Amino acid sequence: METTDTEIRCGQCHKLLARGWARDAHIVHKCPRCGAYNTLRATTANRQGQPPAKAG
Ligand SMILES: [Zn+2]
Numbered sequence: 001m002e003t004t005d006t007e008i009r010c011g012q013c014h015k016l017l018a019r020g021w022a023r024d025a026h027i028v029h030k031c032p033r034c035g036a037y038n039t040l041r042a043t044t045a046n047r048q049g050q051p052p053a054k055a056g
Pocket residue numbers: 010011012013014015031032033034035036
């Protein structure tokens with residue numbers, strides 16, 4: 001199991017909006033502090049297709 005320690009902070013006031021965001025997500029988060037819209041884009045470098053099927 002792998003855990004993501006990604007901290008999403010506001011680009012305006014640097015307020016912590018979210019933590020441990022899901023991978024491959026593209027969500028717009030609104031900062032409750034200053035009301036700025038932050039686009040969260042978490043992309044993974046390793047992107048493999050399906051695992052090799054076992055014969056048998
Ligand atoms: Zn903010």
